[in-house]
Amino acid sequence: xxxxxxxxxxxxxxxxxxxxxxxxxxxxxxxxxxxxxxxxxxxxxxxxxxxxxxxxxxxxxxxxxxxxxxxxxxxxxxxxxxxxxxxxxxxxxxxxxxxxxxxxxxxxxxxxxxxxxxxxxxxxxxxxxxxxxxxxx
Numbered sequence: 691x692x693x694x695x696x697x698x699x700x701x702x703x704x705x706x707x708x709x710x711x712x713x714x715x716x717x718x719x720x721x722x723x724x725x726x727x728x729x730x731x732x733x734x735x736x737x738x739x740x741x742x743x744x745x746x747x748x749x750x751x752x753x754x755x756x757x758x759x760x761x762x763x764x765x766x767x768x769x770x771x772x773x774x775x776x777x778x779x780x781x782x783x784x785x786x787x788x789x790x791x792x793x794x795x796x797x798x799x800x801x802x803x804x805x806x807x808x809x810x811x812x813x814x815x816x817x818x819x820x821x822x823x824x825x826x827x
Contacts, residue, residue, distance in 0.1 A: 702719050702720065702749050702750065702751050704720075705717060705718060705719045705751055706718040707754070707755070707758050707762070709761055713761065714765075714768075714769070715758075715761055715762060715765050715768045715769070716768065716769040716770075716771055717731075717741075717751070717768055717769070717770050717771065718771045718773055719741070719749060719751075719770065719771070719772055719773070720772065720773060720774075721772035721773055721774045721779035721780065722743060722747060722749070722772065724744065724747075725780070726743045726744055726770075726780075726782055726784075727743075727744040727745065728744070729741060729742060729743050729744065729770070729782065729784045730742050730784055730785055730786075730787055731768055731770075731784045731785070731786050731787070732786075732787050732788075732789045732792055733754075733762050733763060733786055733787070733788055733789065734788075734789055734790070734791055734792045735759065735763050735788060736754075736759070737752060737753055737754050738750065738751065738752055738754065738792050739751040739754060739762070739792075740792050741770065741784065750792075762786065763786075763788055765786045766785065766786060767783050767784065767785055767786065768783070768784055768786055769781060769782070769783055769784075770782055770783070770784055
């Protein structure tokens with residue numbers, strides 16, 4: 691079981707998926723800070739994908755176009771293009787993992803992001819603590 695106590699999930703309101711003549715897909719999103727580490731794209735086969743960019747940050751892609759579902763589900767890799775305005779910040783390939791369901795766990799702090807385990811109580815709850823010892827009080 692993988693537990694990530696400080697995962698930030700950002701919703702990408704505008705993104706573009708393109709396909710070239712070889713059937714390869716590229717996804718254009720807003721640039722994020724930092725270099726991706728072992729990124730992977732999870733796709734539920736329906737309308738949602740989750741780009742796990744690194745151990746801290748994931749980008750949620752909602753309302754995937756119906757015509758894109760099949761090519762995305764069949765893809766082994768996609769190219770991610772991160773843009774700052776119209777300028778390309780970075781390009782990298784990510785493997786695609788088809789999953790039954792993408793589960794978002796966290797508190798919605800504003801319209802476009804979810805934060806998981808932001809405060810002490812959230813960490814304790816996520817950790818599944820059954821006992822606690824306070825020292826020095």
